[in-house]
Amino acid sequence: MTGSSSTAEASPAFLPRRGLVTALLIAAALAVTVMVALLLPIARSDPYTRATLALNGSVQDGGRLFRLNCAGCHGLAAQGLVGPNLHGVDRRKSDRQLIQQVVSGRTPPMPRFQPDPQAMADLLSFLHSLP
Numbered sequence: 001m002t003g004s005s006s007t008a009e010a011s012p013a014f015l016p017r018r019g020l021v022t023a024l025l026i027a028a029a030l031a032v033t034v035m036v037a038l039l040l041p042i043a044r045s046d047p048y049t050r051a052t053l054a055l056n057g058s059v060q061d062g063g064r065l066f067r068l069n070c071a072g073c074h075g076l077a078a079q080g081l082v083g084p085n086l087h088g089v090d091r092r093k094s095d096r097q098l099i100q101q102v103v104s105g106r107t108p109p110m111p112r113f114q115p116d117p118q119a120m121a122d123l124l125s126f127l128h129s130l131p
């Protein structure tokens with residue numbers, strides 16, 4: 001009986017502390033979740049994507065590459081032909097998705113391109129320059 005009375009005395013003192021521990025655990029879990037959500041996309045991207053995103057692209061060079069490789073399907077002014085109009089495509093797709101679109105070949109009839117990272121960075125800059 002002494003045991004049960006001591007737990008009854010102890011519980012009021014324990015409850016607030018358990019609440020604090022729970023709150024801290026929840027806060028820590030939230031912090032970890034936010035960090036994972038922010039860091040995972042960076043960690044997940046492959047070396048090619050990371051190399052491309054680390055470079056400064058040239059709109060002029062990207063435009064030249066575009067007219068040679070892409071304009072046949074997307075139109076000289078990227079207005080759309082066989083492939084869709086690419087104006088404002090950077091509002092629909094992230095840089096990672098744009099890179100995937102170009103290098104993956106996952107959406108036939110658009111072929112799989114293998115530009116080196118600098119050429120890909122130039123293409124990205126060109127796509128961003130389209131109003």
Ligand code: HEC
Nearest residue numbers: 069070073082083084089101102107108109110111113123
């Ligand atoms: C053989 C024709 C063809 C060529 C060449 C081509 N594309 Fe495409 N492209 C397409 C088609 C078709 C789609 C639509 C694919 C789908 O979503 O099913 C597309 C989609 C895209 C998209 C996504 C558009 C959106 O609205 O989400 C981007 C960005 C793109 N192309 C960029 C390029 C670039 C940059 C090049 C040159 C390196 C290129 N394309 C060359 C046919 C082509």
